[in-house]
Each structure stands twice: as C-alpha cells, then as structure tokens.
Amino acid sequence: MSWRIGVDIGGAFTDLYAVNPETGETNWTKVESTPPEFENGVLNGVKQLEEKGISLENADQIIHGQTVVINTIITRSGSKVGFITSKGYDIIDMQRGNRRDIFNFKYKKPEQFVDRHMTEWVDERIDEDGSIYRPLDEKEVEKATKSLIEKGAEAISIGFINSYQNPEHERKAKTIVEKVCRKNGVENPLITISSDTTQEWREYERFNTAILNSYVQPTFVKYINKLEKALEEEGFDGTFYLTLASGGMATAKFSKDFPITTVEGGPISGIMGATSLGELLDEKDIIVIDGGSTTSKAGLAENLRPKTKTEYWIEQDKYSPGYPAKVPVVDIQEVGNGGTSILWADEAGNLQVGPDAAGARPGPACYDMGGEKPTLTDAYVVAGYLNPEYLLGGDLKIDKDLAMSSLEEVAEKVGLNVKDTAYGAIRVANNKSARLIRLISIRKGFDPRDFTMIAHGGSGPMMAPFIAKELDIPETIVPAIPSGVFNPWGMIGLDIRHELVKTRDIVMGEDEGSIKDINETFETLEGEIREAFESEDISQEKVVINRRLDMKYEGQAHTLKITCPNGKLTVKEIQALKKEFHKTHDREYGFKLEDSSIKIVNFHDIGLIPIEPPIIEEYENEATLEDSFLGEREVYNGEEGIMTPVYQKEKFPIGVEVEGPCIIDGKTATIIVPKEFKVKHDVYGNLRMKH
DSSP, X not given: OOEEEEEEEOSSEEEEEEEOTTTOOEEEEEEEOOTTOHHHHHHHHHHHHHHTTOOGGGEEEEEEEOSHHHHHHHTTOOOOEXXXXXXXXXXXXXXXXXXXXXXOTTXXXXXOSSOGGGEEEEOOEEOTTSOEEEOOOHHHHHHHHHHHHHTTOSEEEEEOTTTTTOOHHHHHHHHHHHHHHHHTTOSSOOEEEHHXXXXXXXXXXHHHHHHHHHHXXXXXXXXXXXXXXXXXXXXXXXXXXXXXXXXXXXXXXXXXXXXXXXXTHHHHHHHHHHHHHHHHHTOOSEEEEEEOSSOEEEEEEETTXXXXXXXXXXXXXXXXXXXXXXXOEEOEEEESOSTTEEEEEOTXXXXXXXXXXXXXTTOOGGGOSSOOXXXXXXXXXXXXXXXXXXXXGGXXXXXXXXXXXXXXXXXXXXXXXXXXXXXXXXXXXXXXXXXXXXXXXXXXXXXXXXXXXXXXXXXXXXXHHHHHHHHTOSEEEEOSSOGGGHHHHHHTTOOEEEEEEEEEEEEOOOSHHHHHHHHHHHHHHHHHHHHHHHHTTOOGGGOEEEEEEEEEETTOSOXXXXXXXXXXXXXXXXXXXXXXXXXHHHHHHSOOOTTSOEEEEEEEEEEEEOOOOOOOOOOOOOOOHHHHEEEEEEEEOSXXXXXXXXXXXXXXXXXXXXXXXXXXXXXXXXXXEOTTOEEEEOTTSOEEEEO
C-alpha cells in the first residue's frame, strides 16, 4: 500500500489527511498543535493515523505545510545573520525612499533583520549589463567572513550589485566563505546568495530576500531535521516534501536551502485544492476562503488559475511597508480573524475582534483549558451557532457557561448584554472577512457576483453565507472533504515544482531579432529548470513548462503578469500577448494605452511534475432528512432567540433542498444556513448554498 499523507500545522490544530491512490482509501485526523515544538503535534497525528491502520512504513510521500518560517519572522526568533555586500552600498539600511501614504505621520521604516555591525563590505562591481567593472577582492571576502564568524554569525548572506545579471562574484564569494567557515570549525555553513533566491532586479528586495532566508534557515533546518529523523524512526522511508508559497511542493533538501520559498505554504494548499474541486464541479471562477483558528485567508482563481506574484511583503500594514521577499507566491490576503481571535473593547468602547488570538493553549474559554479571554468561538457558542456541549464530532468537550462568563467584562465595556455582545462580535468578524474578499476581488478589478465561493477551515463555513449575502455571491460550496482538514487534502494533489524569474528589461518588438531574444531567454531558463529536476533524479521527460511574462507600458514602474504560450513564439503569439496585456491593464486600472510601447521586465518559467489530485468519488448516502435531524437549538439573531433545526452533515441526504435558517453540524466545522438561503448535498457530498 502506498499512502500519501498531507500535514498542515495551524495556530490551534495540526491536521493530517491520508490518501491511498491505489485503493482510493482515505483517512484523516486532527490534533492539537504543540508550539513551539510543532513536530510533537505532527507525531501525535501520525500515531493517531497508525491507530487507524495507516503505517508510515506504507507511505510513499509526506507533504508538509508549516508555519515555522512565518512564525520565526513574526516573533523575531531567528538567527544572527552576517551580510556581505558591495563596498559603499547601504541599501539595506536605506531601504526604499518612497512612502505609500505621505500624510501618515506614524508611518516608519521597519528595523532590518541584519544589524549594521554584522554587515561587511568588499570591493567588487558588476555593471548593469552584466560585465565585470571591478574584479572581486577575494582577500576582503576572507577577512569579512572571519570577522562575521568572530561576531557570532549563525548564517551568512551575500548580495552584490547587479548580480541578477551576472552572479559570478556572488558564487565565487560563496565558495570562499565556505572554505573560511570550515577552516574555523563551521562544518555545515548556511550561506545564501541573492542570485540563488531570485534573478530579478531591485537590489533592496533581492538582498532582503536572501537575508530573510538566512534569518529563518537555522531554525527551519533544525525543525525539518528533527521531524525527518522522528518520521524515519516511525518507519517512513519515502520522499518528504514541503509545500511552496507558489502552489507546488519541493523536496526537503531544496526547502532547507531556500526555506523562504515555503512561507504561507499551508493556506495556499487550500486554494490549490479548491481549483481541483472547481474543475470537478465545472466551476471555473472561484473565490476561496479559509477560516482558521487564528486568521482567515482568501484567494481568487479566474478560469481556475490562481493569481500569482513574485514579490511578497511580510508584516505590511498602514504604519509600515513590511519586509519584501522576492519569491513566487499565490496571491492571498490574510486578516487576524479566526476561531480563537480574542474579543476586546477599544478606548472608544467599540467591540473589536483580533488580531491577537488564544491559539492552541490556552484556547477559547469554552474549551476549559485555562483560557479566560473571550474569543470568537465563545461568541458562536453563546449565540447558539455552535453545539454548546462538544465540537469535532464529540472529541472536544466545551462549556457554554465558561463562554458566557468570559464575555461579561467585554460586554460591560461596550454597554451590551452578553448575547448582544456575542452576536456583535460575530457581525464584526464577518465584516472583516467580507473586506478581505473585497481586497482579492473588487480591488483587483473582479466582480464577486461572477464567482462561486468555496469555504473551508474550521470557521470558514460559518462566516461564508454572511459574506455571500453582503457581496451578492450567488453560490457557496462547502467541500465534501471535511472542512477542517481541507488544506492537507489539497497538499496531496500539489505538483512538484521548480521555477525561475529572470529580469530582462526589453521592448516587446515584433521584429525577428526581438522574437529570437525572447525565445532564447525562455530556452535558457527552461534548461536550468530541467537540470534542477534531473539533480533530484526526476526524468526531464515528465517536466511540464508553464510560462509567464511580467509586462508594462514603457515608462511605468509596475508590471502585470501575463500567461505566455510554450514553444517557439512567432509574430502571431507576440501580437496576442500584447492584446491580452491591454485587456488586463484595462481591467486592473481602468484604462489602456494601445499606441504605447510594451516592455517585458521579467521572464517567469515554471517547471512542473504533475501529480494526480485525489479522486472525489460520488457520495453514497441513502439517509433521509429525518435520519440527519439532530433536534433544534436556540440561535440568537440579534433580536430574539429562534429555535433552529440542526442536521448532521455526514447523514444529510443527497439532492434534498432545505430552506434556512438551519444549522448543519459536521465533524470539523459547523455550516450556518441563514434565512433566505437554500442548501443541498450534491452527488459528491459537497454542500451547496444559494440565496
């Protein structure tokens, strides 16, 4: 038996989903996360799978989405980084001179992840055309490395000017640094050069990406090594993969070299899984919302193609530009709004939800694990939307009285009774999630009324119908796969992925020379990608190439990413690409300049080894509506308590349409069906709500 197992670590729970492609068998489990030693939660989940008859000795693949990278950055718990750069260059301290909001007097530049005293400058210079203006002073590199070792550097980054055009000096410097480290007793030095993380221009963003990679690398490598060893001791000898922010997966070896590429890999797996579901259901345009325990994430896929970008800003908000990471990332938006988000009153007495969260420990007050602060889960319990006795199919006992008590102080501050406070918190959280959907749709030129929403996660199906009503989204789908383990299910269908982005700032001409230049650039990048797969013992014959071009009007600063056909491009394809760019620009910005020259800034090549996603079989259920009926529960709607029918999702009949209001209890999530909505199970077991 050859099992494939997806593992996703969240703020409160660690989720595992196992599929046997040969037999079609599936199983899953959900256990408590164990921060900061997250590997213990993974192993607890593995042991539960073993109790269900799934041995790691029979597993071919484990695909892991983790939060170690992003948490290390957010909590500032990473390594001491040394940075070697071009003499006279202070871009890391200077950052960007522009301000997104010139009237925001609280706006300030963030503190960097490498201290100035941990920066060393060496003499070298590459010109913008890639030619060597001044050779690398190797003696200075040796001296700089010794200095950083003496200062306690745990990882070293190297970033030279214009290395995206010619990485020769960076690669030579890396070899020197490795030799000096080993001479000084550092056996396995962790060294990142900026041209390996990205071949794009913009020095500050490229250097910062390398520095972030070094900052998280020791912690990440230690975590993965411990987890790999523990899994091997449990009998696993298959291939261990990490999910990538780009929507694919890569080997543990690659991920340990470039951990920054795995940032936000877990939530992105849910978007990729939703595209597989959308293809099955012939839903081409989808909005995906993942309501988790600490945050809610949302993404969009037009024609089942998730939007991607090659620059991701960590911790960006209205007061700070954040920290750039030039790695391919599926475009998602996130807000601190989840099941364990804490309720509080601001100075004006207004009710707020999040972004602080109770997490796995102590958790919501109703879990009776020591939590005293009120959370969104407590509000749902008090309002009657959640079962007042247990969650997770009975595995998690809860106490409604504790939930009520936790809300009393906040209720007093906002001047409401406890029930009104609970309902108000739910409204606030739903409004925050609706704004999240606006960011990924309306703000990007998409009309949410043209999309179908797929809702998953522990809290996603509860907030989804309220969002759908506010934004007039015609249909909401809650997947047949248990909502709380949808992310690890999505991981099992991820493709193995390598990609390269290369800056070539050239005019997109239709003459023979220009087209030849474009074709040769793509061929070079694709050759490098195939070599990367070959180094992992993957046949080049299996590689599928997808192309993108970052394009702009001449004189513009920012680009749009346009899909490019494979093979030799001709005048016909160039003209079609220009037409598509004009169309996309008009949709995104409300105008187009058809007489203006168009420039290619970046060539973006994606190499995939396609993996067959898990098969969703037709749902076999002969139960009647009466069989699924669990009784009635009083639900507070902001005005009065209404006795509302409650059904069990696992027994909900196929094709029977039920009008709201009602509640459908599942093992990992509760689905709320408000008044004016209708719900039914389709033939695959997905709940489909319309209004």
